Structure formats: C-alpha cells, structure tokens
Amino acid sequence: MWRRVTLLSPMISSSSRSQAAFGLTARKSFATEIINSEERVSPSKEKAPFITFVLGGPGSGKGTQCERIVETFGLTHLSAGDLLRREIALNTKNGATILNLIKDGKIVPSEVTVKLLQKELESSDSSKFLIDGFPRTEENRVAFERIVRADPDVVLFFDCPEEEMVKRVLNRNQGRVDDNITTMRKRLKIFEALNRPVIEYYKNKGKLYTINAVGDVDDIFQQVLPIFSSFEQLKESRNVNPKTSLVEN
C-alpha cells in the first residue's frame, strides 16, 4: 500500500515546483513509512510508483490499448471514467451529480476524480499504473500534483481524427449515457478546449508520446510497445506475447 509522507508536503513551496524539483519531491513523498512495528512494508514499496497518463479524445482507443498494455506489461489500469461510473452505480453522494455531468459531456470537479484515483493508488499493491482518461484539464493536472504529489513518467496521446472518433463512439455499444451524437459533439469541443493544453504541457516537458490512433488495434499497439519496452522498471514483468512481440523494435 502506497502511503504519502505528509510531513514532507510543507517543504514544497509553490515557487520551487519546477518539473525537476517537483518530480524529486513527489518521489520522496511516495516513500512508504512503517507506521507501527506490526506493519510490514515490502522493499519494492519504497520506490516511487511508475505512472502513465493515457490521453486522447473520446473514442480514440485509450481503453482498448490499455487492455493490451496490461496484458503485456502488467500495469494496473485505473480508468477515471470507470471510477466515476462506479460512483453512479453505487449511488454514492456524488453519484447523481456525476451522472448529470457525464451525460452532458462535462468534466467532473477535480477534487472528486483525484480523490477516487488517490484511493486506488494508495490501496493497491501494484507499483505501476495506467491512468486512463485523466487529467482532462489543466485544473485536473494541478489537482493531481497537489493532492497525490506524483508526476507521470510517461504520457501517451492517442491522436485520432474527429470523424473516426465519432464513428467509434456511436458504435461502442456499451450502453453508455454519453455515447450519443449530442454528447459526443460537446465532448469533442471540451477535448479541444481543455485537454489540448494538458497535452501541450506534457509535450513541453518531453514526456509526451504521440500515437497515430488510426488503423488496426494490433498495429497501433506496435507503436506503444517500444515506449514501454524502454523502461527498466517494466522489463522484469514483461509478459512475452507472441502476437505482440513479432515486430518489436
């Protein structure tokens, strides 16, 4: 279980949050601490988690590619949309508000989404996460940094033309309340206005990997493979799948 060492938090002044400084502090703040002598912390938990943000417009194939990444590299998939839909299904206190926002293609307040993600990150035994469909806005991004105190190692961007995304969403067939043309049009506008700046942010930080999201699912995954293969932290858990390893590198 990941635990933040909250005592470290006041040491970070807003002015010292350069990428390097923030990254270093985030890593330290993810160090586990032994709360009491009865609690055992495994050595692997002393390292910072490996975090990937998966971005792209609605229907660009984020969820589909995440499944492939999980199969091959064993990362833990956290879909922000799925966590929000679970709140609706469980009828929690935020459930009704979340439902209305999703129906309207709007973004759920950062506090709500970040808290859900934080809970999953902290309670998981995993040390490698794929955070799918988040951050959707600059405000989301800043809230994650502030609350979770972690930075992504990799940001994937599935780049897909609008007409292709519309076609896919309208054929998705998962009974989602937002898979209709009216909501989809709103979502595309929100994507351009609010998610593009996040993509630009990570591009400027040198963390962005842009994937051409048009074509066969397997061919798209072939663009993703070398990105993850290059990270030492993921090598030991690499699950060699003959279907996906043929064209590697």
Ligand SMILES: Nc1ncnc2c1ncn2[C@@H]1O[C@H](COP(=O)(O)OP(=O)(O)O)[C@@H](O)[C@H]1O
């Ligand atoms: N490369 C692809 N070509 C055609 N259809 C795809 C492709 N990738 C995913 N799909 C389909 O498009 C729909 C949206 O994909 P999904 O992975 O849910 O996207 P996102 O999570 O980005 O909204 C799904 O029905 C999925 O099966």
Ligand SMILES: O=c1ccn([C@@H]2O[C@H](COP(=O)(O)OP(=O)(O)O)[C@@H](O)[C@H]2O)c(=O)[nH]1
């Ligand atoms: O960080 C997030 C992720 C999702 N959503 C809401 O959940 C919807 C569906 O998101 P999801 O990622 O499941 O959609 P996808 O892009 O996969 O179609 C979005 O339109 C938003 O209304 C949100 O508010 N914040």
Ligand SMILES: [Mg+2]
């Ligand atoms: Mg999705």
